[in-house]
Amino acid sequence: MSETILNVQGLTVDIPLAAGTLQAVRGIDFELKRGETLCIVGESGSGKSLTSLAVIGLLGKRLKVGASKLEFEGRDLRSLTRKQMQALRGDRMAMIFQEPMTSLNPAYTIGDQLAEALQLHRKVSKAEAMARAADLLGKVGITAAESRLQQYPHQLSGGLRQRVMIAMALMCEPDLIIADEPTTALDVTIQAQILRLLADLKREMNLALILVTHDLGVVARIADKVAVMYAGEIVESGTAKEIFDAPSHPYTRGLLDCIPVPGKTRPGEPLGSIPGIVPSLIGDVSGCAFRSRCVLARETCSGRIPKRSASGEHTYRCIQETLVSEVA
Amino acid sequence: MLAFALKRLGLAILVTFTVSVISFSLLHLSGDPATSLAGENATAADIAAISRQYGFDRPLTVQYTDWLWKALHGDFGESYYFKLPVADLIADRLSITMTLGICAISFALLTAVPLGVAAAVRPNSVVDRTALFLSVAGQAMPSFWFGLVMIVIFSIKLRLLPASGSETWRHFIMPTVVLGYYAMPAIMRLTRAGMLEVLNADYIRTARAKGAGAGRVLFKHALRNAIVPVVSLSAVQMGFMLGGSVVVEAIFSLHGAGYLAWESIGRHDLPTVQALILIFSCFYILFTLLSDLANAWLDPRIRVG
Numbered sequence A: 001m002s003e004t005i006l007n008v009q010g011l012t013v014d015i016p017l018a019a020g021t022l023q024a025v026r027g028i029d030f031e032l033k034r035g036e037t038l039c040i041v042g043e044s045g046s047g048k049s050l051t052s053l054a055v056i057g058l059l060g061k062r063l064k065v066g067a068s069k070l071e072f073e074g075r076d077l078r079s080l081t082r083k084q085m086q087a088l089r090g091d092r093m094a095m096i097f098q099e100p101m102t103s104l105n106p107a108y109t110i111g112d113q114l115a116e117a118l119q120l121h122r123k124v125s126k127a128e129a130m131a132r133a134a135d136l137l138g139k140v141g142i143t144a145a146e147s148r149l150q151q152y153p154h155q156l157s158g159g160l161r162q163r164v165m166i167a168m169a170l171m172c173e174p175d176l177i178i179a180d181e182p183t184t185a186l187d188v189t190i191q192a193q194i195l196r197l198l199a200d201l202k203r204e205m206n207l208a209l210i211l212v213t214h215d216l217g218v219v220a221r222i223a224d225k226v227a228v229m230y231a232g233e234i235v236e237s238g239t240a241k242e243i244f245d246a247p248s249h250p251y252t253r254g255l256l257d258c259i260p261v262p263g264k265t266r267p268g269e270p271l272g273s274i275p276g277i278v279p280s281l282i283g284d285v286s287g288c289a290f291r292s293r294c295v296l297a298r299e300t301c302s303g304r305i306p307k308r309s310a311s312g313e314h315t316y317r318c319i320q321e322t323l324v325s326e327v328a
Numbered sequence B: 001m002l003a004f005a006l007k008r009l010g011l012a013i014l015v016t017f018t019v020s021v022i023s024f025s026l027l028h029l030s031g032d033p034a035t036s037l038a039g040e041n042a043t044a045a046d047i048a049a050i051s052r053q054y055g056f057d058r059p060l061t062v063q064y065t066d067w068l069w070k071a072l073h074g075d076f077g078e079s080y081y082f083k084l085p086v087a088d089l090i091a092d093r094l095s096i097t098m099t100l101g102i103c104a105i106s107f108a109l110l111t112a113v114p115l116g117v118a119a120a121v122r123p124n125s126v127v128d129r130t131a132l133f134l135s136v137a138g139q140a141m142p143s144f145w146f147g148l149v150m151i152v153i154f155s156i157k158l159r160l161l162p163a164s165g166s167e168t169w170r171h172f173i174m175p176t177v178v179l180g181y182y183a184m185p186a187i188m189r190l191t192r193a194g195m196l197e198v199l200n201a202d203y204i205r206t207a208r209a210k211g212a213g214a215g216r217v218l219f220k221h222a223l224r225n226a227i228v229p230v231v232s233l234s235a236v237q238m239g240f241m242l243g244g245s246v247v248v249e250a251i252f253s254l255h256g257a258g259y260l261a262w263e264s265i266g267r268h269d270l271p272t273v274q275a276l277i278l279i280f281s282c283f284y285i286l287f288t289l290l291s292d293l294a295n296a297w298l299d300p301r302i303r304v305g
């Protein structure tokens, strides 16, 4: 039950740009065991997608990935050849993307695309692959699976397409699924259905799930662990209970204060919005990246920021120790 | 798919009909045909006789129906110049032009598509720059000049290929390259642009996430989508080549249909011109129809509503 699936330490992603190197992901640590759900939250641009893509090895050659440890099921991903990485991708680890409308190939049927996911990794006939595809379409809640297999992506709604993407990720029964904001592009009613589906499948298949989202309501419902990202760093992480009971980083507290509360939040108010903007991460970055927006910022925040341990797995990066009482 | 095909077919027939009316009118738009046939010193009586002999005295609609009916049966009348049935005259010439056209478009596609794909995979690389250079050169270089350079090098200097005639397949090599090179730049650039766009698409990332290899991603997932507009362009180019191969046919003394059309215009040989225009147009319409059908087959968004 407690088998470690993914162990990431000191993950960095550097993007060479004309103006200098953009340090988009700056030393991220997390660990994920079988059967666990890790939710990565943070505002857009904080490096959540880059982190996901770095793990599954889908970043372009131009982007430089570094890490002191990047282990998947005990294997060092950095030492794998391109072929070996290809063999893992789609088989042991699968990814679901944010844009269901454009993530399926318009030229091929749903059935072809699902079958391909299995046939790339297993020696099975097309008919067997199709049978498994139909099976999984049923599992992700698509009725009349047999006839759906013959359809093309443009004939399906966004919600259905995302269900197809989930079925595709499940074709080889992976150990890890990374879902990068899988519901952001969908209607609110569909969002809840898809998330419930993901949570159910995770439990049923006992896999590890990384769910990138900026919906804290979702996090509260399905996360085992939470990592809060800001400007390319995990500023706070811990179990869901720890984070929600005792948020310690000023940014996390800001996010939690921004959860819409019926009656209190005015309609149209942006979610998760804390005044101010994220600083540029081009060139040398020092001190706390949140200090231009932090109500508690002081002189020392431009120096080295320690990683503090609160309780158990709960850690955060801030110069202040007794935040909970001070902010409250 | 069937409904789509029938709709396109109906449209093609309609266009063909329009084209036939236009080609028929040519004869009458360029002055009274009997007068020009009779020559400069003809009397009014001569003209009237010729008019009766060729049926120009009948109402235009009757003449048109008669002409179309015969044309549908492969009878395009008699050439004013050769005094031979136009159909016989055209048949041989057309097969030369067709051979050249098919070879040229194949040559263009076989060079342009791989080059376009390679250029898109590594933008700004040596391959991309070479491809760009070839395509700019192809567009800047007049066909007649390129043809002459080829003759100087391969026929006169190296004595490798025959400079003129159409007897063997070796006679077609240089004309194919010259005519094909003319069509290549546009196809290459469209392939490159299409691939660049498609390679950034989310479904390409999905294919990679599945564990598909580079070749599979490139050809099964990307090219399949990028090739759709290339098919349309190639059909247009093919139609254009059939009618527009005059220059190439003239340089290499390939006595094809394009060359015949050009000569016949100079000789005021109206039945021949008329027949050639009709046939070229029909080919053009046919290729457009075929490309529409091919596109529908390639892109399910057209085929399945």
Ligand SMILES: Nc1ncnc2c1ncn2[C@@H]1O[C@H](COP(=O)(O)OP(=O)(O)O)[C@@H](O)[C@H]1O
Residues within 6 Å of the ligand: A015, A022, A024, A042, A043, A044, A045, A046, A047, A048, A049, A050, A051
């Ligand atoms: N290919 C790229 N080229 C340049 N900048 C990029 C690229 N990909 C991501 N970025 C930048 O890196 C940062 C993190 O991006 P991302 O991981 O997509 O954020 P998130 O998923 O949290 O919204 C953003 O500022 C984004 O602009």
Ligand code: SF4
Residues within 6 Å of the ligand: A249, A250, A251, A288, A289, A290, A291, A292, A294, A295, A296, A297, A298, A301, A305, A317, A318, A319, A320
């Ligand atoms: S380090 Fe300073 S600026 Fe950063 S979160 Fe803590 S108090 Fe705020």
Ligand SMILES: [Mg+2]
Residues within 6 Å of the ligand: A048, A049, A050, A180, A181
């Ligand atoms: Mg993202």
